Amino acid sequence: MAQQESTWWRGAAIYQVYVRSFADGDGDGTGDLAGVRSRLPYLAELGIDAIWFNPWYPSPMDDGGYDVSDYRDIEPSFGSLAEAEKLIEEAHHLGIKIIIDIVPNHCSDVHPWFVAAVAAGRDSLERQRFWFRDGLGENGELPPNNWQSRFGGSAWTRVTEPDGSPGQWFLHLYSSRQPDLNWRNPAVHAEFADVLRFWFNRGVDGFRIDVADGLVKEDGLPDVADPNGRLPYSDLDGVHEIYREWRKIADSYPDKRVFVGEMWLPDPLRFAMYLRPDELHSAFNFDFLSCPWDATRLREVVDATLAAHAPVNAPATWVLSNHDVTRHVTRYGRTDTSFSFADRQHQAPTDRTLGERRARAAALLTLALPGGVYIYQGEELGLSEVEDLPDEVREDPVFKRTKGADIGRDGCRVPVPWSGAESPYGFNTTGAAPWLPQPANWASATVEAQTDDPSSMLELYRSALRLRHTETALGDGPLLWLDDLPAGVLAFSRDSSFACVVNLSGSAVALPPHLEVLLASGPLDGTDLPSDMAVWLRT
Ligand code: NOJ
Numbered sequence: 001m002a003q004q005e006s007t008w009w010r011g012a013a014i015y016q017v018y019v020r021s022f023a024d025g026d027g028d029g030t031g032d033l034a035g036v037r038s039r040l041p042y043l044a045e046l047g048i049d050a051i052w053f054n055p056w057y058p059s060p061m062d063d064g065g066y067d068v069s070d071y072r073d074i075e076p077s078f079g080s081l082a083e084a085e086k087l088i089e090e091a092h093h094l095g096i097k098i099i100i101d102i103v104p105n106h107c108s109d110v111h112p113w114f115v116a117a118v119a120a121g122r123d124s125l126e127r128q129r130f131w132f133r134d135g136l137g138e139n140g141e142l143p144p145n146n147w148q149s150r151f152g153g154s155a156w157t158r159v160t161e162p163d164g165s166p167g168q169w170f171l172h173l174y175s176s177r178q179p180d181l182n183w184r185n186p187a188v189h190a191e192f193a194d195v196l197r198f199w200f201n202r203g204v205d206g207f208r209i210d211v212a213d214g215l216v217k218e219d220g221l222p223d224v225a226d227p228n229g230r231l232p233y234s235d236l237d238g239v240h241e242i243y244r245e246w247r248k249i250a251d252s253y254p255d256k257r258v259f260v261g262e263m264w265l266p267d268p269l270r271f272a273m274y275l276r277p278d279e280l281h282s283a284f285n286f287d288f289l290s291c292p293w294d295a296t297r298l299r300e301v302v303d304a305t306l307a308a309h310a311p312v313n314a315p316a317t318w319v320l321s322n323h324d325v326t327r328h329v330t331r332y333g334r335t336d337t338s339f340s341f342a343d344r345q346h347q348a349p350t351d352r353t354l355g356e357r358r359a360r361a362a363a364l365l366t367l368a369l370p371g372g373v374y375i376y377q378g379e380e381l382g383l384s385e386v387e388d389l390p391d392e393v394r395e396d397p398v399f400k401r402t403k404g405a406d407i408g409r410d411g412c413r414v415p416v417p418w419s420g421a422e423s424p425y426g427f428n429t430t431g432a433a434p435w436l437p438q439p440a441n442w443a444s445a446t447v448e449a450q451t452d453d454p455s456s457m458l459e460l461y462r463s464a465l466r467l468r469h470t471e472t473a474l475g476d477g478p479l480l481w482l483d484d485l486p487a488g489v490l491a492f493s494r495d496s497s498f499a500c501v502v503n504l505s506g507s508a509v510a511l512p513p514h515l516e517v518l519l520a521s522g523p524l525d526g527t528d529l530p531s532d533m534a535v536w537l538r539t
Contacts, residue, residue: 101208
């Protein structure tokens with residue numbers, strides 16, 4: 001992956017750190033920056049190129065930090081700004097780039113802007129930074145339109161006016177503690193331009209943009225006509241102007257800083273518009289993440305992805321898991337291996353062994369595809385979704401707002417096991433209970449237990465990431481399908497000397513001609529590749 005320094009992101013392996021659950025340095029049960037700093041050598045050794053941090057800003061944690069109360073500081077339970085600066089410096093010293101989350105669609109209800117807006121009352125400049133509207137009905141007792149929160153329930157909440165009377169409503173596409181900002185207001189543009197510079201000036205190499213498609217709302221805030229059709233708050237043309245402004249800021253730094261967008265969009269052509277040369281550098285490819293473990297479907301997604309990215313000359317990205325979705329070891333062990341927010345298939349029967357076998361093959365597939373790749377903390381340990389969390393420990397607003405109809409995302413956010421035979425498994429050294437309970441059977445999943453075990457998921461990731469650095473064909477570059485293999489087998493070369501073969505056919509297949517097996521997701525059967533396995537070949 002011999003990338004030029006200025007285009008490192010085109011083929012980077014980026015490790016996602018959900019700070020709260022990664023490592024707990026001060027031993028209070030919540031992960032923090034001290035914990036991350038102590039584990040930087042682990043990440044360097046793993047072989048990743050960059051870290052993406054979920055929001056690390058001060059926050060009441062109504063939505064795990066996606067409810068930001070100050071964009072220019074660090075959540076006190078995570079550490080301090082000075083510590084973040086040290087962390088950035090230490091990571092850079094180890095050759096690791098830093099990407100942080102920016103949350104421009106909404107802030108926290110305790111952000112000073114929102115507090116001021118509620119206090120200032122109707123028709124104030126303060127309210128114009130948000131979406132305040134009078135309600136419908138005789139006494140304004142009904143929400144201004146029919147928009148639904150993505151976390152369930154109405155997207156509107158009514159405030160009490162300073163004089164104590166029932167007042168206006170404000171828009172929140174997520175929880176009622178996450179008021180949407182009004183991007184028609186130039187003050188909002190100026191504020192975020194300044195926040196970008198604040199962090200770029202502190203050495204941050206890039207931003208992951210939360211809800212990147214959602215910032216602009218349709219004039220007049222019309223009702224949603226068809227919930228499965230075009231939404232008046234997603235992917236409006238005006239949003240591109242924002243990213244053109246942002247791109248100029250990133251490009252004003254000599255060592256080019258980057259953006260990755262979070263957009264779940266059905267249309268690959270609309271998706272690619274965000275990746276035009278004067279907008280974002282890359283975006284998460286959720287079609288791949290949602291795709292079932294099926295050779296035909298996966299090949300279609302890979303082809304559609306590459307076809308959509310080519311005209312704008314943007315690199316594709318490949319993601320299997322993140323802090324919002326069911327961990328893929330669990331998904332791949334089910335009858336229905338796809339992912340959808342509409343149905344998390346909570347506690348569907350899961351064959352853990354099969355899921356892990358497929359996850360190992362999927363790792364080699366993903367790490368061999370052209371472009372960048374994201375690894376969600378714990379994925380390299382083969383962690384599965386924790387599905388038996390008691391209701392009372394669940395914190396996700398999705399769970400709360402749907403009254404449990406959607407079980408939510410806590411199950412993929414359980415703190416990482418590092419060492420030892422029982423919880424907290426080295427997450428901290430004080431023995432304090434982690435903020436979400438860890439399963440009793442994670443002793444064999446720890447970093448310590450998997451290290452030097454050649455059959456472990458961790459050593460597979462380590463080997464694959466090491467090869468990603470030495471195999472110049474990996475990362476950014478072309479892909480050529482190899483078609484003379486049986487149905488159900490995905491095989492492609494990256495150049496004349498490297499090929500990846502993934503067997504989803506249900507039975508063993510003979511490997512194509514090759515010089516050497518560089519890496520296999522499990523033991524081969526002579527020269528045959530068993531089902532649900534993958535290999536990297538020297539050809
Ligand atoms: C997407 C983030 O990944 C998710 O965790 C968050 O809840 C929503 N955006 C709202 O910020």
